[in-house]
Amino acid sequence: MDTQPKPLKGKRIAVVGGGFTGLTAAWKIQQHGGEAVVFEANSVIGGLASGCTLLDVPVEKAYHFLYKTDAHMLGVLKELGLDEKLEFHKSSVATYYDGRLYPMESPLDLIKFTPLTFLNRIRAGLAVLYLQNVRNWEKLTKISALDWLTRYSGKQVTDVIWAPLLRGKFDRYYDKVTMCWLWGRIKQRVESRDKKLGGEALGYIEGGFVTLVDKLEAEIKGSGGTILTDSPISGIQSEKNADGELKHMVSTGNATEEFDSVLLTVPCSVAHRLLREQHEQKSPEYFEKLKSIDYLDAAVLLFATDKPISPYYWHNINTPNSPFVVFLSLTSLIGTQQFNGKHVYYIGDYIPREHEYMSQDPDALKSHWFDALGKMFPEFDEKSVLEHQVFRFRDAQHIVDVGFENKIVDYRTPAEGVYLCNFSQIFPMDRGTNYAVRDGIAMAEMIAKDIGE
Numbered sequence: 001m002d003t004q005p006k007p008l009k010g011k012r013i014a015v016v017g018g019g020f021t022g023l024t025a026a027w028k029i030q031q032h033g034g035e036a037v038v039f040e041a042n043s044v045i046g047g048l049a050s051g052c053t054l055l056d057v058p059v060e061k062a063y064h065f066l067y068k069t070d071a072h073m074l075g076v077l078k079e080l081g082l083d084e085k086l087e088f089h090k091s092s093v094a095t096y097y098d099g100r101l102y103p104m105e106s107p108l109d110l111i112k113f114t115p116l117t118f119l120n121r122i123r124a125g126l127a128v129l130y131l132q133n134v135r136n137w138e139k140l141t142k143i144s145a146l147d148w149l150t151r152y153s154g155k156q157v158t159d160v161i162w163a164p165l166l167r168g169k170f171d172r173y174y175d176k177v178t179m180c181w182l183w184g185r186i187k188q189r190v191e192s193r194d195k196k197l198g199g200e201a202l203g204y205i206e207g208g209f210v211t212l213v214d215k216l217e218a219e220i221k222g223s224g225g226t227i228l229t230d231s232p233i234s235g236i237q238s239e240k241n242a243d244g245e246l247k248h249m250v251s252t253g254n255a256t257e258e259f260d261s262v263l264l265t266v267p268c269s270v271a272h273r274l275l276r277e278q279h280e281q282k283s284p285e286y287f288e289k290l291k292s293i294d295y296l297d298a299a300v301l302l303f304a305t306d307k308p309i310s311p312y313y314w315h316n317i318n319t320p321n322s323p324f325v326v327f328l329s330l331t332s333l334i335g336t337q338q339f340n341g342k343h344v345y346y347i348g349d350y351i352p353r354e355h356e357y358m359s360q361d362p363d364a365l366k367s368h369w370f371d372a373l374g375k376m377f378p379e380f381d382e383k384s385v386l387e388h389q390v391f392r393f394r395d396a397q398h399i400v401d402v403g404f405e406n407k408i409v410d411y412r413t414p415a416e417g418v419y420l421c422n423f424s425q426i427f428p429m430d431r432g433t434n435y436a437v438r439d440g441i442a443m444a445e446m447i448a449k450d451i452g453e
């Protein structure tokens with residue numbers, strides 16, 4: 001028998017956004033005895049980590065894996081009885097530069113990376129070694145990655161290795177990104193090394209991340225919660241009822257429902273739009289911070305072939321002016337068995353909302369990227385493509401610029417009873433599903449403490 005205290009008994013909580021933060025929060029709200037109603041704008045749940053099918057096999061719309069250090073995600077998988085479905089695989093990484101592919105998995109690979117002078121290969125390695133051992137990351141928040149790297153690993157190393165990656169990931173903001181962000185990325189990757197596997201170990205859930213999305217959905221619905229898709233929230237009005245209780249009226253285009261509390265798991269710009277009118281005067285600085293956080297969108301091409309293109313999992317594309325930043329082979333990581341011997345790939349790029357990738361005809365974008373891929377990998381034959389799909393994601397990555405720590409907003413918004421939790425509050429580590437589930441759990445606890453019996 002479940003003997004957990006139920007502080008949220010009788011309370012209805014609206015969870016706006018059905019990504020991993022919202023779904024985990026709703027699952028836990030149900031466990032705390034509340035009634036969670038998830039409103040998701042899209043037609044499917046899972047947010048940036050949502051799934052689709054390719055060759056009739058479930059897979060993520062955008063490439064996703066877990067690190068060995070993703071303890072919060074491991075805990076959730078265990079609690080949901082899915083831990084056996086998580087398997088770690090040895091990753092393989094290569095850098096494409098100036099017409100050639102270079103393996104980039106070990107210090108020896110760096111030593112063999114001839115685009116850099118020998119001295120600069122040593123410098124590049126020493127800088128990464130130094131970063132791996134940094135404990136006092138706070139000082140890295142004061143300097144941009146580009147400046148730090150130029151200072152400590154030199155101009156050539158920065159121009160050849162780092163600047164193309166920063167440009168690819170952060171587009172026009174590439175020179176603003178804090179060194180602290182890059183430090184967090186390097187730390188995660190280094191800590192995910194596994195002696196037994198002989199390199200970086202990356203985790204993948206059997207059946208894809210959608211296995212976890214489906215399980216969370218079943219838990220939420222099975223305990224009396226509700227998930228509404230195609231339900232973008234367009235307004236929230238907070239007011240006291242006749243008994244003096246604070247209630248929140250949450251509206252989609254065609255209906256309004258009353259809740260005891262609201263958890264927003266949407267990007268900062270959406271939260272700004274939903275709350276500003278009624279609450280900006282109470283705390284202008286909160287709304288200034290929300291407004292100051294910029295995001296980039298992402299475009300992703302997912303495709304399957306019957307012939308392999310590359311043996312590596314992750315390809316950093318470091319050639320200047322490349323039309324995409326990353327090329328990835330899921331089946332090089334997890335094997336082709338799940339896909340009946342076929343090969344599964346992703347091409348991805350982060351871009352501003354107005355970039356043509358966000359509105360271009362999907363076939364035109366595919367052709368543009370396949371042309372470039374064919375030049376990089378002469379063994380790629382477009383005729384071997386069995387299926388492809390193009391996805392676009394809004395607000396896929398926030399800009400973690402110098403001084404970002406001063407922009408992070410509180411989970412408790414100026415609207416009493418309304419909470420905001422999104423990946424811009426994850427710092428200094430990079431956003432990821434591990435932190436989404438950690439924060440979803442924490443939000444349910446916070447709400448239970450604040451409004452529970």
Ligand SMILES: Cc1cc2nc3c(=O)[nH]c(=O)nc-3n(C[C@H](O)[C@H](O)[C@H](O)COP(=O)(O)OP(=O)(O)OC[C@H]3O[C@@H](n4cnc5c(N)ncnc54)[C@H](O)[C@@H]3O)c2cc1C
Pocket residue numbers: 016017018019020021022039040041042045046047048049062063064065066231232233234265266267270298300348393396397421422423431432433434436
């Ligand atoms: C290309 C790419 C690769 C990634 N790779 C990895 C990886 O390998 N490993 C990893 O752990 N993480 C990865 N991530 C990050 C990971 O996907 C996110 O950190 C995580 O999914 C965020 O979950 P979330 O619920 O906080 O946000 P989201 O997934 O963004 O969910 C927010 C939800 O709110 C909805 N919404 C917005 N406005 C409204 C509204 N008005 N009304 C109702 N709903 C609304 C959105 O539709 C969305 O579903 C990757 C992300 C991208 C883009």
